[in-house]
Amino acid sequence: MSTHTFKPDLPPPNRSIGAWAWMRANLFSSVFNTLLTLLALYLVWLLVPPMIKWAFLDATFRGTERSDCTPGGACWVFIKMRFGQFMYGFYPPELRWRVDLTLLLAIVGTVPLFIKAMPRKAIYGIAFLIIYPVVAWVLLHGGVLGLDAVPTSRWGGLTLTLVIASVGIAGALPLGIFLALGRRSEMPAVRVLCVTFIEFWRGIPLITVLFMSSVMLPLFLPEGMSFDKLLRALIGVILFQSAYIAEVVRGGLQAIPKGQYEAASAMGLGYWRAMGLVILPQALKLVIPGIVNTFIALFKDTSLVIIIGLFDLLNSLHQATVDPVWLGMSTEGYVFGALIYWAFCFGMSQYSQRLERRLDTSHRS
Amino acid sequence: MSENAKSLGIGDKIMIQMQDVNKWYGQFHVLKDINLTVRQGERIVLCGPSGSGKSTTIRCINRLEEHQKGNIVVDDVELNGDLKNIEAIRREVGMVFQHFNLFPHLTVLENCTLAPIWVRKLPKKEAEEVAMHYLKRVRIPDQAHKYPGQLSGGQQQRVAIARALCMKPKIMLFDEPTSALDPEMVKEVLDTMIGLAQDGMTMLCVTHEMGFARTVANRVIFMDKGEIVEQAPPDQFFDNPQNERTKLFLGQILH
Numbered sequence: 052m053s054t055h056t057f058k059p060d061l062p063p064p065n066r067s068i069g070a071w072a073w074m075r076a077n078l079f080s081s082v083f084n085t086l087l088t089l090l091a092l093y094l095v096w097l098l099v100p101p102m103i104k105w106a107f108l109d110a111t112f113r114g115t116e117r118s119d120c121t122p123g124g125a126c127w128v129f130i131k132m133r134f135g136q137f138m139y140g141f142y143p144p145e146l147r148w149r150v151d152l153t154l155l156l157a158i159v160g161t162v163p164l165f166i167k168a169m170p171r172k173a174i175y176g177i178a179f180l181i182i183y184p185v186v187a188w189v190l191l192h193g194g195v196l197g198l199d200a201v202p203t204s205r206w207g208g209l210t211l212t213l214v215i216a217s218v219g220i221a222g223a224l225p226l227g228i229f230l231a232l233g234r235r236s237e238m239p240a241v242r243v244l245c246v247t248f249i250e251f252w253r254g255i256p257l258i259t260v261l262f263m264s265s266v267m268l269p270l271f272l273p274e275g276m277s278f279d280k281l282l283r284a285l286i287g288v289i290l291f292q293s294a295y296i297a298e299v300v301r302g303g304l305q306a307i308p309k310g311q312y313e314a315a316s317a318m319g320l321g322y323w324r325a326m327g328l329v330i331l332p333q334a335l336k337l338v339i340p341g342i343v344n345t346f347i348a349l350f351k352d353t354s355l356v357i358i359i360g361l362f363d364l365l366n367s368l369h370q371a372t373v374d375p376v377w378l379g380m381s382t383e384g385y386v387f388g389a390l391i392y393w394a395f396c397f398g399m400s401q402y403s404q405r406l407e408r409r410l411d412t413s414h415r416s
Numbered sequence: 417m418s419e420n421a422k423s424l425g426i427g428d429k430i431m432i433q434m435q436d437v438n439k440w441y442g443q444f445h446v447l448k449d450i451n452l453t454v455r456q457g458e459r460i461v462l463c464g465p466s467g468s469g470k471s472t473t474i475r476c477i478n479r480l481e482e483h484q485k486g487n488i489v490v491d492d493v494e495l496n497g498d499l500k501n502i503e504a505i506r507r508e509v510g511m512v513f514q515h516f517n518l519f520p521h522l523t524v525l526e527n528c529t530l531a532p533i534w535v536r537k538l539p540k541k542e543a544e545e546v547a548m549h550y551l552k553r554v555r556i557p558d559q560a561h562k563y564p565g566q567l568s569g570g571q572q573q574r575v576a577i578a579r580a581l582c583m584k585p586k587i588m589l590f591d592e593p594t595s596a597l598d599p600e601m602v603k604e605v606l607d608t609m610i611g612l613a614q615d616g617m618t619m620l621c622v623t624h625e626m627g628f629a630r631t632v633a634n635r636v637i638f639m640d641k642g643e644i645v646e647q648a649p650p651d652q653f654f655d656n657p658q659n660e661r662t663k664l665f666l667g668q669i670l671h
Contacts, residue, residue: 313480314517318531318583319506321499328530332521412521412563 106386117377129380130387133371137387140207140362146199150210153190157183157217180221203281207362209391211281215288215353215363216395220346222289227296228335232326234301245297252294257355260287265359284356292349299341303334336410343403347396354392364388425616426634427456430489431587432477432620437486439472446472447483448642454587459619461629461650464639465665470622473639474589477620478509491586507535510580514592516572518564524551524575525560528582536583543582550578554608570601574608581612588612590621626670630654638662 078088109124112131120126130137139147160179163169191214194200206214233245252260264287265280272278307330315325335342354365362370368388372381432454439447447469454460462470475481476488479495479502488495490505519527528547532538538546551557554574556567564572573593580588590609594602606628613619613632623629629636629650636653638646638661646659654670657663 308515308517310513310515310517311519314511314513314519317478317480317506317509317511318580319503319535320531321503324534328534329519333519336521410521413565 125383125386126380127383129371129377129383133377136208136371137364137367138208139210140367141205142201142207142210143199143205146193146201149190149193149198149201153187154213156186156190184218184221203279206281208367209364211356211361212350212353212364214281215285215356216346216350218285219288219292219349219353222285223292223296223345223349224342226289226293228300228331230293230297231300231304234297235304249294249297252291253298257288257291257352258358260291261355261359263287280359281361284359284361288349288353292345295345295348296342299338299345300334302341303336303338304330306337307334336407339403339407339410343399347399350396350399351392364391425457429456430454431456431458431491431618433487433489434473434476435487437473437476437483437488439469439476439481439483439485446642447476450486450642450644452637452644454618454620456586456618457616458635459613459617459633460621460635460637461633462620462622462637462639463624463626463629463665464645468639469642470637470639471591474591474620474622477587477589478506478511480511507583508586509589510583510585510587511589512573512576512580512591512593514595516564516569516576516596518572518576518579520564523561523563524556524567527564527575528579531579532582546584547578547582550581551575553581553611554578555604568601569597570604573597573601573605577605577608577612587618587620590619590623592622592624594623594625624669626654638665640665 079085104124106125109121111120111124111126111128113119114128115132116128119128135144135147139150142150160183164172164176164179169175189195189198191206191210192201192203230245230249233241234249236242236245261284264283268278268283311329311333312325315329320328353363356363357366357369365388368384371377372384430453432452434450434452437447437450438445450469450473452473462473464470472481476483477490477495483495491508493501493504495501495505518524519530522530525544525547528551529538529540529543532543532546533540536543548557548560551560554577556571556574556578559567559571559575564575567575577593593609594605597605602625606625609619609621609628610632619632621628621633633650635647636650637644638653638657638659640661646653646657646662648658653662654666657666
């Protein structure tokens, strides 16, 4: 009998290493690609230098008034002078520390959730989700514990944007998950209810929802009963976005093989445990990109509250640009606003990608 | 193994009683008057052509499939629409699937402790000790902290067996446990199952591993078109089948 001798493992041939090789492969691989690369470089050269010139080189940073602005470049003095309004709206300046404290508590409170070795993370997370909103409400609204009341009509700027976005996200995600489960339920009543709900809210524009919440709803409420305008908008946003989340999550549920449901049932896990411990952790992981997509859309859609007269970040910017004292500053205002929106949305996107990598246990490579 | 040794350890207690069980998928009559009694410690192999209803039969025992006519009693609990009964039966009946169905987001150890912690209410530490015991038994304790995706098919199926055993079931159901495995890995899984049989576990196994049936089973059941065509002890079943259909089937799978 002869014995087969196996060949040793060899390293791959390495021709394509280094910056030059990369450029040849990606930028100049053919005549056409070379032309495209040159065209792109030309466009960059056309656009970027004037932008830098406007935003930095010719821009005005010092000063306190409209008259300090020099023509030709951006006038960031406007942003500097109105910064408080953009951040806090009409929140009384002497009480703005309460907004800062609320944000600080949110950051400090969520830090443990990002620590890998943290024990009892789930319990902490749930406790945080229950306690924090109460604390945030007390701090922002006041009226108890000797804190001066600040009605929601005075909330504004980035503060209001963040309140609407975070309440919207925190409310729409769980509701959306329940709706997705309901839509796949074997109980016809539950299924019909969830389908109706989802299709109703998905079928109308958010602007309509906001209008209805601020104009129509009060008509149907009994005399003397009134809801806070912000609260109504928040409920509208939650219900609207939960319909989208529900469909995203349903996509994830459908991607889980039947065998997972069967294995969970066969071990005696009931419906809720099978869902909570086996199916949802996998399904939600699969649809992180879709969920974050919805959240990013939600974050930007908060700017629609402008039509019911709430002063979120965009509306605050808008109000400042129509102020006669600062006429002609709309470019600076909207560029500043765009940067803030972009920073938050990009942050969410980056976090979701990190989360996807961390939760990946498929080892499919 | 002699006939005597094989029937050793079979108790009088009836673990599974199926009486005139019928099931339809839509218009398709998939199970017809199935009658089956399984005593404690019995090891039964079900075989037959695909679509003969053998998987459906064992999946009716833990209600992964619902039967529409007839009675099924498992460990003295009547299997009907009552959720309490279904859950009680599922606690006592372990199942191993063709495609393993391990939970890919949990480690091997977590796969094994999930049901004991949440269904049996064992403390985590105790559940982990039980899990390590059974992982040792299927000879993969060193893989406990890996994810299923990092294991070979044979290892995954052994984890699936350990996972089912962690619930300390009275009955084990195997639904073609080796059909999805590479040929080189079939033996390690069968060896695990043989070990289990030697410990007196009540087992129902859908398989085409006729060697396994010969060594381990007390009784081999041949099904076709939703009916039990023939059942007999393995020696008699393989060497002297009574039914024409059985002969034809055996002729095709035993070369």
